[in-house]
Each structure stands twice: as C-alpha cells, then as structure tokens.
Amino acid sequence: MKLAFTINGQEIEIDVDPDTPLLDVLRNDLELNGPKFGCGLAQCGACAVSIGGKSVRSCVTPVRAVAGRLVVTLEGLGTADAPHPLQQGFIDEQALQCGYCVNGVIITAAALLDRNPNPTEAEVKSELAGHLCRCGAQPRMIRAILRAASSAAGQK
Amino acid sequence: MKTSRRQFLQATGSLVVCFSLPGCAKQSASGAGTTALGNRILINWDGRVTVYPGKVELGQGIGTAIAQLVADGLSIDIGRISLADVDTDFSPNESYTYSSISIQQSGPAFARAAQIGRRHLLQRAASMLGADLLDVSSVDGQIVLRGKATNTSYWTLLREANTHDVVDVDDVAVDLQGDADVAVGNSIARLDIPDKVFALGSFIQDIRLPKMVHARIVCPPAERATIATYNVGTAESMSGVQKIIRDGNFVAVVAQREQQARLAANELSQSIEWHVAGDLPDAQHIHDWLSDTPSTVSNVVGGSAKPIGSGGEKHSATYTRPFHAHASIAPSMAIAFFRDGQLTIWSHAQGMYPLRTAIAHTLRMDVDKVRCIYKQSAGCYGHNGADDAACEAAAIALEFPNVPVRLQWERADEFAWEPYGSAMKIDVSADLDDDSMVTAWNYDVFSCAHTSRPRDAANAGNFIYAQHKANPLPIPAPRSIPQPAGGEDRNAVPLYEFAATNVVKHLASSMPIRVSSLRGLGAYANVFAIESFMDELAGARNVDPLGFRLAHLGDDRAKELLTKLADVSGWSTRPKGGTGIGWGLGFAQFKNLSSYVGVVFELTVAPSTGRIELRRAVAVCDAGKIVNPDGVVAQIEGGIIQSASWTIKECLQFSKNQITSRDWASYPILRFDEIPQIEVHLMQRSNHKSLGVGESAQGPTAAAIANAVSHACSQRIRNLPIKASAYDKIVS
Ligand code: FES
Numbered sequence: 001m002k003l004a005f006t007i008n009g010q011e012i013e014i015d016v017d018p019d020t021p022l023l024d025v026l027r028n029d030l031e032l033n034g035p036k037f038g039c040g041l042a043q044c045g046a047c048a049v050s051i052g053g054k055s056v057r058s059c060v061t062p063v064r065a066v067a068g069r070l071v072v073t074l075e076g077l078g079t080a081d082a083p084h085p086l087q088q089g090f091i092d093e094q095a096l097q098c099g100y101c102v103n104g105v106i107i108t109a110a111a112l113l114d115r116n117p118n119p120t121e122a123e124v125k126s127e128l129a130g131h132l133c134r135c136g137a138q139p140r141m142i143r144a145i146l147r148a149a150s151s152a153a154g155q156k
Numbered sequence: 157m158k159t160s161r162r163q164f165l166q167a168t169g170s171l172v173v174c175f176s177l178p179g180c181a182k183q184s185a186s187g188a189g190t191t192a193l194g195n196r197i198l199i200n201w202d203g204r205v206t207v208y209p210g211k212v213e214l215g216q217g218i219g220t221a222i223a224q225l226v227a228d229g230l231s232i233d234i235g236r237i238s239l240a241d242v243d244t245d246f247s248p249n250e251s252y253t254y255s256s257i258s259i260q261q262s263g264p265a266f267a268r269a270a271q272i273g274r275r276h277l278l279q280r281a282a283s284m285l286g287a288d289l290l291d292v293s294s295v296d297g298q299i300v301l302r303g304k305a306t307n308t309s310y311w312t313l314l315r316e317a318n319t320h321d322v323v324d325v326d327d328v329a330v331d332l333q334g335d336a337d338v339a340v341g342n343s344i345a346r347l348d349i350p351d352k353v354f355a356l357g358s359f360i361q362d363i364r365l366p367k368m369v370h371a372r373i374v375c376p377p378a379e380r381a382t383i384a385t386y387n388v389g390t391a392e393s394m395s396g397v398q399k400i401i402r403d404g405n406f407v408a409v410v411a412q413r414e415q416q417a418r419l420a421a422n423e424l425s426q427s428i429e430w431h432v433a434g435d436l437p438d439a440q441h442i443h444d445w446l447s448d449t450p451s452t453v454s455n456v457v458g459g460s461a462k463p464i465g466s467g468g469e470k471h472s473a474t475y476t477r478p479f480h481a482h483a484s485i486a487p488s489m490a491i492a493f494f495r496d497g498q499l500t501i502w503s504h505a506q507g508m509y510p511l512r513t514a515i516a517h518t519l520r521m522d523v524d525k526v527r528c529i530y531k532q533s534a535g536c537y538g539h540n541g542a543d544d545a546a547c548e549a550a551a552i553a554l555e556f557p558n559v560p561v562r563l564q565w566e567r568a569d570e571f572a573w574e575p576y577g578s579a580m581k582i583d584v585s586a587d588l589d590d591d592s593m594v595t596a597w598n599y600d601v602f603s604c605a606h607t608s609r610p611r612d613a614a615n616a617g618n619f620i621y622a623q624h625k626a627n628p629l630p631i632p633a634p635r636s637i638p639q640p641a642g643g644e645d646r647n648a649v650p651l652y653e654f655a656a657t658n659v660v661k662h663l664a665s666s667m668p669i670r671v672s673s674l675r676g677l678g679a680y681a682n683v684f685a686i687e688s689f690m691d692e693l694a695g696a697r698n699v700d701p702l703g704f705r706l707a708h709l710g711d712d713r714a715k716e717l718l719t720k721l722a723d724v725s726g727w728s729t730r731p732k733g734g735t736g737i738g739w740g741l742g743f744a745q746f747k748n749l750s751s752y753v754g755v756v757f758e759l760t761v762a763p764s765t766g767r768i769e770l771r772r773a774v775a776v777c778d779a780g781k782i783v784n785p786d787g788v789v790a791q792i793e794g795g796i797i798q799s800a801s802w803t804i805k806e807c808l809q810f811s812k813n814q815i816t817s818r819d820w821a822s823y824p825i826l827r828f829d830e831i832p833q834i835e836v837h838l839m840q841r842s843n844h845k846s847l848g849v850g851e852s853a854q855g856p857t858a859a860a861i862a863n864a865v866s867h868a869c870s871q872r873i874r875n876l877p878i879k880a881s882a883y884d885k886i887v888s
C-alpha cells in the first residue's frame with residue numbers, strides 16, 4: 001500500500017505493508033540512524049520520534065498512523081553545521097556514555113522545550129521518566145537539557 | 157568499515173609504528189612491502205593519523221583516551237587522529253576489552269610508540285635540514301628548527317620520501333625524554349560524541365549491507381528445554397519468509413523484511429512444543445541453594461578453611477545479592493555474510509579474536525576463513541548476549557549463503573538468555589577487642605562462576621548455539637578466576653589490616669542459570685558485605701564508621717582518600733541516626749590493586765512506606781595519573797547510578813521452569829526521576845601509574861546505600877536489593 005508523509009521536511013511516498021512498525025520503515029527503508037530499537041514494547045524510549053511535535057514511540061506505531069503527518073527524527077532536528085540547542089548542549093556537557101538512548105532523550109526533551117521553554121530540573125526528570133539509560137548518563141543529560149533551554153532563551 | 161584493506165595498503169608516504177603489548181601475541185609487522193598485521197599507529201602523508209587499537213570502544217571513552225596519548229606522543233592536534241574498529245584482518249590481537257584495564261595496559265604502550273614515531277620523523281627532518289637532532293622539534297607536525305618554523309612538516313617529509321616505513325618499537329631502543337603532556341590530563345571532548353548526537357551511523361545497528369536479509373531466532377522457553385513436537389505451523393508460507401532453519405534445538409527464520417522475520421518467529425514459537433526441564437533452583441531460597449550445592453572450596457587468605465577465633469567479642473552476619481542482568485539498552489545483534497567459503501561477521505562482542513576462534517570451532521571452519529569486525533552497540537558492562545548473537549548469525553549465514561544476514565535478538569531474548577551476574581551469599585564473622593579493633597575475621601563467599609566467555613575452542617561450548625545444535629559441544633565446567641583479580645572472590649580480601657584474616661571461596665559446581673562476567677564481578681557483593689559489616693562493627697561499639705575504617709587501614713592512599721571524602725561530603729555534619737535521613741559510606745580499592753573509590757550516599761526513607769529516595773552521592777576516586785579527568789568522572793557517575801539501580805531495584809525473576817524477567821516491566825531499573833545528585837572528586841596522583849575506573853564504584857555504592865538506610869531508619873538490610881519497611885521515626 002502506498003503511504004505519504006513528511007520526514008525531516010521532505011515529503012515522501014513509500015509502498016509498504018501499513019502494519020509495519022514505523023521504526024522499521026525509518027531505519028530499514030529510509031536508512032535513518034536516529035531512532036533505535038531497544039525493546040519494541042514502548043518501554044525504553046530509544047525509538048522515539050517526533051510526530052506533529054509530540055514524542056512518540058515508533059516501535060509500536062504502525063506506519064499507517066503517520067500518513068499525512070510530519071515526522072522528525074534526530075537527523076531532522078539539526079546537523080553538525082546547524083545543531084539544535086539540545087544537540088549542542090549534549091556535546092557541551094559530554095552528556096552520554098554509549099549514546100544509544102540519546103536519540104529518544106533528545107526527541108522527548110525537544111518536545112518538552114517546545115511546550116515549556118523553561119522547565120525546572122524536576123520537570124525535566126519527570127518528563128524523561130519513561131526513557132531508560134543503562135549507562136547512568138542521566139545527570140549529564142539533565143544538565144545538557146537545562147543548558148539548551150537557557151541558551152535557547154538567550155537567543156530569543 | 158572505516159578503512160578498507162586496500163586503502164590501507166595504497167597509502168602513499170607513510171610511517172607505521174608497530175608494537176605489541178606484553179602477553180599479547182606478537183604478529184609479523186612488515187611483510188614484503190606491506191604493512192600487514194600488528195600495526196598500531198599509521199602516520200600518513202595527508203596529515204591524518206590512524207590508530208589501530210586492539211581494545212574496543214564500549215562507550216567508555218577508551219578511544220578518546222588513546223587518541224589523547226597518541227596526540228601528545230606525536231605532538232599533534234588530536235583532531236588529526238581517527239580510530240579504526242577492531243578487525244581480525246588487520247588489528248592486533250589483544251583478546252578482550254574488559255576489567256577496566258584498557259588504559260592500564262595499552263596506554264603507556266601507545267604513548268611510547270607515538271613518541272618513537274615522532275623521534276623517527278624528527279631524525280628525518282634533521283638530516284634533511286642538515287641540522288642536529290637536538291635543534292629540531294615540532295608543533296602539530298610542523299618542523300621547528302631552533303625555535304623557528306620551517307616549511308617542512310611530518311606530512312611533507314612522508315610525501316617526499318614516498319615510502320612505507322615501518323618502525324618496530326620492540327626493536328628500537330630509544331631513550332625518551334618525556335615531552336610535555338598537552339592533551340593528556342585534560343578533559344578533551346570525546347571524539348565519538350558529535351557523530352552520536354547527529355545520528356551519523358556510529359552503531360553496528362546502522363550497518364546496512366546490500367541485499368541484507370533479516371533473521372530471528374526462536375528461543376526455547378528455558379535452558380535445557382528440548383523440542384517435543386516440531387511443527388512450523390503457517391510460518392513457511394508467511395509473507396517474505398525465505399528459510400526456516402532447524403539444527404537440533406536451534407531454530408531460526410530468515411525473511412526479506414524485519415517485521416516478516418519477527419512475525420514468522422512468533423508463529424514458530426507458538427507452533428513448536430517444547431519439553432521444559434523444570435530444573436531451576438527455588439528462587440525464594442536461591443542463597444540456601446548456593447551454600448548447599450556441591451562446590452569447589454578453596455582458601456583465598458589464611459591457612460585453612462577452618463574459621464579462626466581470638467576470644468574477642470564475636471559478631472557475625474550473612475549478606476546476599478540476587479542474579480543481575482546486564483540489561484543493555486540494545487538487545488544483541490550481529491550481521492554475518494558467507495560467500496565462497498569465507499565468513500565475515502560484524503559483532504559488538506568484547507573480543508573479536510576469541511570470538512573468531514570460538515565460532516570457527518563451533519562451525520567447524522578454518523580460523524583463517526572467518527573474519528570478525530567490531531562495531532559498537534549500546535553499553536554492555538560485561539559478557540552479555542553479543543557473542544551468542546554473533547555465533548547464531550554465523551550459523552544462519554552458513555545455511556543462507558551469498559547475502560548478508562542480520563540477526564536481531566528481541567528484548568525478551570536478551571533478558572531470558574544473556575548470561576547474568578551470579579547470585580552470591582557471604583557469611584562473615586569478626587572478633588572485636590576492647591579497643592574496638594578487629595582481631596579475627598572469617599569470610600566465606602558462595603557463588604556460581606563469574607566467567608563463561610566462549611574464549612577459545614575449548615570454551616566454545618559456552619555458546620547457546622553450541623549447546624542447542626544437533627551435535628552439541630560440551631559445556632565447560634565452571635571456572636574460577638585466580639587471585640589477585642579473582643572472580644567470585646574479587647575484593648573478598650579486605651584491604652583492612654586485621655590481626656588474623658581467613659577468606660574462603662565456594663564455587664558452585666553447576667550453573668543451572670547462565671552466568672558470566674558483569675561489571676565488577678564478585679567485587680560488587682564482596683564490597684557490599686565487607687563495608688556493611690564494617691559499619692555494623694562500628695555501630696556495635698558506637699564509634700564513627702569512617703574513623704573505624706581509618707583505624708584499620710595501613711594503605712596511605714586509602715587513608716588520604718577517606719580523609720578527603722570526609723571533607724568534601726561534610727561527613728562531620730551528618731545528621732543523627734533514625735530520623736529518616738541517612739548518610740552512609742562505602743569504600744574499596746578495586747581488586748585491591750586498581751583504583752580506589754569512596755562513596756558517601758545521602759538518602760531518605762519514608763516512615764509510612766519505607767520508600768527510599770536517593771538524594772546525593774559524593775565520591776572520591778584515586779585512579780593514579782589521569783588521562784582524561786572528565787572521562788573518569790563520567791565513568792564513576794555512571795557506575796554509581798548503575799550500582800544504585802542494582803542495589804535498590806534489580807533482581808532477576810525466575811520460576812522452576814524459566815526466567816520470568818523478560819522485559820523492563822519485570823526487570824525495572826532506576827529511572828530519570830529517581831536519579832540523585834552526584835559529585836565526583838579526583839585525587840591528584842600524576843606520579844602514579846594510571847588505573848582503570850570502569851568498575852570501581854559498583855561495590856562502594858551498594859555499601860554506602862545500605863549503610864545510609866541503616867542510619868536513616870535503623871534497618872540493617874543484608875539482602876539485595878534493599879527494600880526498607882515502614883517504621884517509627886525518631887523525632888529529632
Ligand atoms: S524500542 Fe520503542 S520504546 Fe523501546
């Protein structure tokens with residue numbers, strides 16, 4: 001079945017079984033590296049992508065659900081030349097160990113900052129409660145997110 | 157696959173500095189005009205330097221630390237350096253990356269090789285400029301003659317020479333003047349981080365080969381389960397299914413698309429009937445099982461397995477830990493490609509050479525027909541499912557040749573089949589004299605093994621596939637790791653100096669539950685037990701637990717660390733006990749020979765529920781000379797959080813029939829909203845050798861939490877994970 005949606009600003013049409021998890025389509029068909037497979041059970045957050053500005057778990061989202069929607073992955077947030085404040089914040093705070101969980105954390109943090117540009121530390125922590133990091137890089141990630149919030153505020 | 161073999165050989169004008177590490181096989185460095193195996197640092201005419209380490213990047217920052225050492229040795233900017241992934245076609249054989257010894261082992265060798273490379277280039281510059289060697293130096297590769305920049309650089313020298321020079325460090329006696337550390341000792345930003353935040357393909361999961369197909373394994377419900385009725389149901393005719401493979405009790409499916417493989421595997425696991433052995437020990441009494449099951453008993457310290465006594469006041473306690481999962485955030489996977497008799501495997505296991513040997517043996521292939529290439533996945537923290545996935549992918553590829561096969565374990569496969577960190581039981585007793593000094597110490601540790609790596613042909617039977625295939629390989633007997641590192645007895649010998657010490661280990665002769673190395677091995681539970689018991693002894697005499705430790709320590713570095721920890725944590729201001737707020741201390745020198753870590757934890761225990769809230773951890777670490785301070789801090793922070801998670805949350809669940817922890821709901825770990833504040837202080841020890849830090853915080857953290865809980869609410873919890881009960885608070 002043919003499905004159309006926008007991925008990182010580009011309109012695309014693909015021919016795929018509409019029940020395929022969005023994560024498979026992003027990783028295997030569109031060859032995007034941002035969203036990661038971690039559990040396939042909506043439990044870890046590694047696969048998060050932004051759909052219409054909300055952080056959504058792509059491992060349990062059938063691709064048909066994004067027909068006509070705007071999907072953004074970590075690649076779409078920013079690049080080395082034009083980094084998103086969160087990406088810059090993660091570099092500045094050296095906010096990861098292995099980095100496998102980082103995709104989901106940044107995607108969810110980006111949605112949070114869109115909604116609430118000036119979150120408290122407690123708000124950041126509770127927003128990310130559904131994201132697992134086995135390496136224990138959370139303190140640095142929290143700092144990186146707060147830093148990104150204040151740097152974005154500084155730019156306005 | 158950064159550097160293909162061809163690019164490597166075609167480099168025009170280069171210098172290769174080769175060396176091997178003590179204990180690692182020396183490989184031929186220079187064949188006929190080639191730079192074959194054993195190369196370590198390639199300095200190329202184009203201004204790029206490639207390092208071929210034998211250790212792998214596990215997300216612990218080892219790559220950046222090595223790059224720092226090489227940058228300083230060559231006196232160049234770190235940005236010129238890139239690191240090759242370990243590949244059995246061209247990387248040195250350094251076995252496994254484990255036990256936090258990477259920097260300890262490789263660091264000095266890399267620094268020296270780089271310095272020798274620089275010396276070689278300076279010599280060449282001197283002879284070209286007709287100058288004395290003492291008059292030339294270099295800044296980021298640019299040659300400086302008597303303080304003045306010249307037009308010559310490493311790179312022009314190499315280009316003009318147009319040769320592939322090889323310097324074999326083992327053959328060169330060079331008196332090295334220590335050049336100033338530039339990058340070393342500074343918190344250089346990790347080289348791998350930008351690619352990870354921009355999703356530029358850092359991970360093995362990002363490898364997509366042309367025509368690649370997807371595989372899933374159909375896991376048996378438990379170890380030692382056998383197929384009772386093999387029925388593939390509708391799997392064969394499901395969309396995209398290319399092949400169903402069965403070899404004994406090993407079943408896998410290959411499909412065009414990933415979801416097709418997943419659905420077919422689900423169908424197969426519904427339609428195949430298994431006979432389950434039902435032979436797992438009783439989870440409720442696993443620690444009784446540990447001390448009752450037949451075991452190999454050996455004396456670690458002291459003359460006999462018999463307890464010693466001194467006639468002082470006797471105290472005793474028993475401590476336990478459960479089985480823990482590595483629980484990497486990424487389930488294991490691998491890609492294997494078999495064509496024209498040649499098998500190539502991409503894997504995230506910790507040792508490519510041992511993996512190659514064990515897979516070749518399992519699949520009855522010549523070792524030189526198997527190539528293993530490392531690419532990183534999420535953190536693994538020891539021996540997890542990576543090796544198994546690689547072996548299984550290889551077995552599937554032999555059955556499905558000519559296209560790359562990507563095998564992905566599901567989350568449940570990883571939880572149910574990874575080799576866990578063993579449950580342990582510790583009985584400890586001590587005699588105290590009138591001066592509150594320990595006069596006798598008896599310690600017995602009961603455990604399953606802490607290693608079962610498929611490290612070679614003899615140990616290939618540790619692969620799940622090797623156990624499940626029609627002609628299974630024998631499962632190797634449980635193995636103890638000798639002291640001073642130790643396995644179950646790692647850190648079982650207290651660093652404290654007691655009048656008499658007796659330590660005995662009991663290694664279970666069977667492994668009904670798969671076990672292998674998990675970060676810190678036995679050190680986690682041994683330090684938890686020793687440091688909890690030290691607190692109990694201090695409490696029995698109502699003396700300050702930190703002072704009690706100092707009174708029993710001879711090691712100056714340990715004493716200085718504890719003194720600093722008291723200072724930076726504000727130990728003297730800790731509240732009085734029983735108020736619901738607790739402060740606890742834990743300390744150890746990892747393996748009694750690596751880095752020292754002391755941790756003070758502050759937490760609260762809610763009177764109405766016993767709920768523990770971690771507030772703050774303050775740690776001090778002595779890791780000798782530090783290559784990258786921020787890297788050390790990050791590893792200690794990560795270690796504290798992971799250990800805190802083991803300590804208050806984690807416990808592998810199993811029934812008589814099978815492992816029942818199969819997802820993050822049945823194996824919860826610490827979450828973002830439960831993370832304490834963490835503060836790490838480093839001792840300045842630039843005159844001491846560098847010590848690994850990756851595992852040093854695990855034990856001290858567990859003890860600090862247990863001691864803080866006891867301090868908060870007078871509940872001494874000796875069984876992990878720590879769960880406190882409701883209690884009546886002392887009103888302060
Ligand atoms: S992979 Fe989607 S939540 Fe874990």
Ligand code: FES
Nearest residue numbers: 099101133134135
């Ligand atoms: S950095 Fe490794 S899982 Fe978060």
